Amino acid sequence: MNELLEKLSLAVESGKINKLSPYPPAMRGLDGADELCQQALEAGIKPEVILNDALIPGMGRIGKKFSDGKAFVPEMLIAAKAMSAALKHIKPFFTSGEVKRKGVFVIGTVMGDLHDIGKNLVAMMIEGSGWEVIDLGVDVKPEKFLEAINQHPDCVIGLSALLTTTMVNMETIVKQIRAQYPDHKILVGGAPLSHDFCKKIGATFYSSDPQGAVEFLERSVA
């Protein structure tokens, strides 16, 4: 791989935001994701290549480390900061249509529940894997998800809940979606969930962590 892209990918994975950022200490004084992405564009590397060969793999590696219990949440969030610093340079190409996202992912914490840390982490990692993310927030009613599907028929729906008493509301939401869109892809997650529960309510897939969610989405577009 191009050396610049390799450096950029490593900057994202390590959470090196820009030249001035003091973290990680081993990269102090070096260019960060911000500068390296700009340099890659100036070197004529296509934005799509930068995204697919450097940024997404960088986030993917830190996501995998978290999933394997080798990184803590803050490391993932620092990497995400570096990713956003780089993405800032790529965003205009999304707007112009030159770079296409992999798809649309609509996520929300289900009605009755106000927890959002987990949902926000999942949204962030999925955005970092090349998807457009629409975050409907917390306490989201079935109609909101249906509206989103109307507007983005090919989207994947993501439902999050943190308590068993709110996770049951997923069933209502899934039922209402299935009544109109029997084959729609619905991903579920959150601390009290399980594969069995996912199967029972008729959702498509359960992931216990953001990386699993990213991998599910990868498979869904393959």
Add this chain to the structure above:
Amino acid sequence: MKTIAVKEISFEELTLTREDVIPLLGGESDYAFLMHEYLDTLFELGKQIFQIKGGYQVFDKLAFNQERQEITIGDITFDVKKVVFNMLRRSSKIAVFVCTAGDQIHELSRQYMAEGDMLKGYVYDLFGSLVVESAMDLVQNSLKSDLNSEGLTLTNRYSPGYCGWTVDQQKNLFALFHPEFDFVKLSDSCLMQPIKSVSGFIGIGHDVKYNDYTCHICDSSNCLYKNLKKQG
């Protein structure tokens, strides 16, 4: 012994220290200095950010049904399941507690996340969780010192949502409370608000046990604290 005790707790009273927080953020790693910066602010502004309040109500009209693993307090029955039943069954009284760190920490955390600073939002959220647990330690300690003179001891805290005791039993638990406890509200979906709140039972008696380590009785497979203890 007081049967009802509700107390506002100031942030300065808490025994929470950096050493309690840092391990949950990854320990003294090479990014720890960033975490310390957030913690500097949180410890400095804690007094303004937190509205901590907690209390307990003690009940002595108890009935234990071993076969069904149910505890009846007054006329309300709790299906606490095996683990909690066994821990509480020797109690002669039960203190029902609730404690909150207030709304502001959750609001701040959400605000930072909405502004795109997920890291700050996450650290604030985690800190809020530790504050409410630490505040509840104080509430429990004050109950303990209140009981010492009577030669009574306490069990650990047990909460709906742990060890098989289901979260929907929160409705029964809140039904026991005197109106003084309305500083924490329970929604139809059994969510307490403020979010940073905890509730549960503490057993009281001459023959009850407090365990320093309780992770082994809990079936949670994804607990933040348990995984940490496994690593440690």
